[in-house]
Amino acid sequence: MNNLFPIFIKLENLHTLIVGGGYVGLEKITAVLDNSPEATVTLVSPEIRNEIREMAEENSRITLIERKFDENDFQDKDLVIVATNDKEENRRIKEAARSLHILCNVADTPALCDFYLSSVVRKGNLKVAISTNGMSPTMAKRLKEVLNEALPENLETAMEQLKAVRDMLKGDFAYKVDELNRITSVLVKKK
Structure with missing residues (x-):
């Protein structure tokens, strides 16, 4: 049973921290900015993909910090998305976020998530978020395709x-x- 509470957050009023600058970090920052173009994002990682660097060059609301995560990175942040490939580091970041009452999403680890990033269907001002309760992002992606086709453009x-x-x-x-x-x-x- 899916007990998640669906909510739409005005990220332009918050400061999002993303930890991880690889492919998953790119996926997460892209999802954030595609849905909330005015969001303020700080991304911390010892290595940062060129695509993320290019995004930051074009968007003054993105700050890149090229080093390993430090708990001081939580200062003035409202939300954290963890996208590293180090499971122990991910767990440590999640525990630190919890102690500071900062909501946290750890990519591909539902047990460590306070929230999930949903698959999203957009038609103008209509936005439909799809959740499988973290069970199958692939199913959510397929449902997104079905809804994109089914919902009229007008x-x-x-x-x-x-x-x-x-x-x-x-x-x-x-x-x-x-x-x-x-x-x-x-x-x-x-x-």
């Missing part, structure tokens, strides 16, 4: 129209919810 227009209707509705919150539910019921009626 969802943005429909959402703009519904927002305009919501803004025009008078009455209390319950009335507005009932009206919007009535208007959108056509989306879920079986044929």
Whole structure:
């Protein structure tokens, strides 16, 4: 059973620390910035891939620190993503993060994660996150492909129209919810 609480975080208001500058570190920083282009990210690693360096050259919100992780790197950080290939180091970083009450994701180690990075489907302002509870990122990736194909491209227009209707509705919150539910019921009626 998946007991995870789905949440969308405004990373532009937080400072994210990524530990690890290899392929997985590249994957994680790319995921963060693809979803939150205004995020502030500090990446710490003794070795940093050229693709990450190129990203940092083009984005002033990325800071690269080319050395081994130090617990002082947690200072002023709100979230940490660990992407090293050293399992003991990953565990040590996770324990240090926990002691400071900093949420931590350790790549490919669900037992050490406070949160998972989800597979994401985007259509304009619609964003759907997919979780398999850390069991199968491959399944999440396939579901993403299915949803990308299934969701129409004109969802943005429909959402703009519904927002305009919501803004025009008078009455209390319950009335507005009932009206919007009535208007959108056509989306879920079986044929």
